[in-house]
Amino acid sequence: MTVPTSPAAPAPGSANGPGTAANPLTALRDRAVWIFDLDNTLYPASCDLFSQVDRRINEFIAAHFNIGMDEARVRQKQFFREYGTTLRGLMMEHDVDPVAYMDYVHDIDVAGVQPSALLADALERLPGRKIIYTNGSVRHAENVAGRLGILDRFDAVFDIAAGGYVPKPDPRPYATLVERYGVDPADACMVEDIARNLAPAHALGMTTVWVRGEKEYEKAGVGAGVHIDHTVDDLPSWLAAVAGL
Numbered sequence: 001m002t003v004p005t006s007p008a009a010p011a012p013g014s015a016n017g018p019g020t021a022a023n024p025l026t027a028l029r030d031r032a033v034w035i036f037d038l039d040n041t042l043y044p045a046s047c048d049l050f051s052q053v054d055r056r057i058n059e060f061i062a063a064h065f066n067i068g069m070d071e072a073r074v075r076q077k078q079f080f081r082e083y084g085t086t087l088r089g090l091m092m093e094h095d096v097d098p099v100a101y102m103d104y105v106h107d108i109d110v111a112g113v114q115p116s117a118l119l120a121d122a123l124e125r126l127p128g129r130k131i132i133y134t135n136g137s138v139r140h141a142e143n144v145a146g147r148l149g150i151l152d153r154f155d156a157v158f159d160i161a162a163g164g165y166v167p168k169p170d171p172r173p174y175a176t177l178v179e180r181y182g183v184d185p186a187d188a189c190m191v192e193d194i195a196r197n198l199a200p201a202h203a204l205g206m207t208t209v210w211v212r213g214e215k216e217y218e219k220a221g222v223g224a225g226v227h228i229d230h231t232v233d234d235l236p237s238w239l240a241a242v243a244g245l
Contacts, residue, residue: 025242028207031128033181033188035201037168038134038141040193041211041235043113043148052108057086060104064096085135085167087160098165106140115149118245119236123153125243132157133177133190135167156181168192171200178204191235195222202227211235 036042062072079089090096130153132141138159145151163173185205192198198208209230232238
């Protein structure tokens with residue numbers, strides 16, 4: 001577990017560990033709102049769910065354009081780079097039905113995700129409201145969170161449709177989320193595996209937590225670092241420390 005990025009932060013279990021005034025994690029315990037990304041955040045990237053989603057995205061593109069899988073992959077990556085999500089590119093350039101797309105690409109097997117009692121307990125202990133904010137769909141979020149055993153810990157799911165199909169890190173859906181749920185950014189914490197997606201949250205005044213990823217798109221922008229308040233490797237253990245478990 002990686003503790004807050006401040007060089008003065010004490011290690012968990014030390015004399016200044018969770019529950020003491022000197023521990024910066026203590027200040028997070030009573031945040032009014034916790035906003036969590038879903039994929040590779042609430043479950044570890046090692047579950048590799050996205051490989052299934054990635055394959056189905058390519059299948060959808062191949063069928064839609066009547067092309068081979070190799071060409072479909074090239075188009076997928078182009079859309080992702082230019083628009084932030086493949087769906088956004090398909091909608092903007094080809095008027096693809098987003099509901100049909102999301103239903104197809106998220107029809108996956110989530111058996112590889114293991115329920116996390118520690119995560120469930122930590123979420124239960126934290127007193128604030130909890131919101132899932134995903135570039136995916138409500139259906140996908142409910143499917144995965146249900147498998148994790150944490151769906152009932154959340155008050156709402158804010159998905160790509162709720163954001164007008166504008167993906168993170170565009171600031172507009174963040175503002176929509178804040179308005180819809182009456183969030184005071186200064187009393188909110190956002191947790192996310194893609195570092196650049198935390199920049200708009202930081203700009204609004206939220207505390208930000210990066211669940212460290214090793215892929216280039218996950219860690220892009222980390223060098224600047226100013227929009228990341230905490231970096232963690234094991235989210236359930238870190239949240240448990242925040243919650244005082």
